[in-house]
């Protein structure tokens with residue numbers, strides 16, 4: 001028999017302490033002495049306050065001794081959302097940052113990606129990138145793999161095994177590639193994309209889904225882009241690509257698609273701009289192009305480390321937000337050298353400050369706004385904000401338990417700072433040592449508990 005008024009879902013865990021998150025109206029909301037219950041379905045069952053304890057424990061049927069209490073320097077925040085990362089480039093992260101984009105692709109990137117034909121190599125790299133990103137608090141990742149279908153499926157399996165929420169893209173590219181063994185024909189790209197989508201969906205992984213992935217307009221014929229637009233539409237899938245990262249790239253796109261008004265038009269004409277599309281970079285988009293993003297519901301992934309590291313450009317995030325275009329943050333490994341979303345937060349702030357140095361009237365992003373971009377903003381950019389991004393009843397519990405004062409950690413505290421200051425210290429100075437637990441859909445995924453064959 002159920003108690004009248006008691007919800008059907010059993011509450012399996014209850015936490016008491018500080019929670020910080022964002023809402024569409026408030027970049028930072030601090031909930032002190034909060035009580036949060038997680039259902040056995042992994043969703044947030046309730047959020048209340050300490051004084052409501054008796055009422056909540058009666059309604060949801062938990063005992064007070066079952067509550068987990070957070071320490072004085074601890075808080076929960078929503079999991080970080082990496083809206084753009086090349087899992088296949090992780091092996092050379094932190095190196096090879098001395099060439100501009102198009103040369104960088106031909107010299108470093110395509111030769112490395114061609115090795116993912118070898119499934120053992122793929123397993124090694126993909127296991128490590130999933131582990132590294134999870135440990136650094138990335139609860140949702142939007143991955144580029146390579147052109148190889150089986151290795152891309154393996155990435156999906158590894159993300160599922162470790163419990164990370166992920167979109168996984170088998171890369172499509174049928175032209176303009178200087179590396180002989182790393183290219184597909186139109187027919188191969190179309191057939192292998194369909195096989196990839198079919199096989200990945202068939203696995204019925206609860207948190208891992210395929211994303212249609214034309215590499216960018218320079219790597220894809222118009223025919224292939226059109227076909228991929230069709231496939232995405234017929235299967236109601238996400239789409240990801242790159243846009244307007246460098247001036248040289250923009251000029252090449254103009255040369256290849258002279259009939260289009262702009263780079264954004266090229267994708268729009270091929271039905272690749274939808275409300276489930278995320279485009280990386282966008283440093284050199286015009287106001288008219290941003291309007292097209294707004295109208296189609298497509299989003300941008302801001303990848304500041306990459307934009308600076310390979311000297312691509314500077315995205316004016318404030319302008320994008322003023323245009324009401326959805327925007328999340330991305331690491332863009334390995335154009336960006338760090339796989340940590342905390343780095344993406346810092347580089348986003350730095351980049352905004354560079355714009356402020358150039359123009360003293362510039363409205364610099366605040367750390368609270370960037371915190372929102374890294375969490376709720378990312379989930380909106382991936383059209384997943386109905387499931388994740390903040391602590392709302394009914395959403396999945398994707399969360400980081402942060403201890404700002406962990407022994408041997410990178411942060412020294414001197415006074416009794418409030419939660420807002422603790423969050424700011426963590427965002428600017430913290431690292432994976434401060435992320436003591438990571439939850440995805442209510443399941444604790446860090447510290448790792450996986451079988452030893454995945455542990456290395």
Ligand code: GUN
Pocket residue numbers: 086101105109215216242245306332335
């Ligand atoms: N444009 C097309 N491919 C890539 C890539 O792998 N990395 C980056 N940063 N830009 C791209």
Ligand code: ZN
Pocket residue numbers: 084086242280332335
């Ligand atoms: Zn990229």
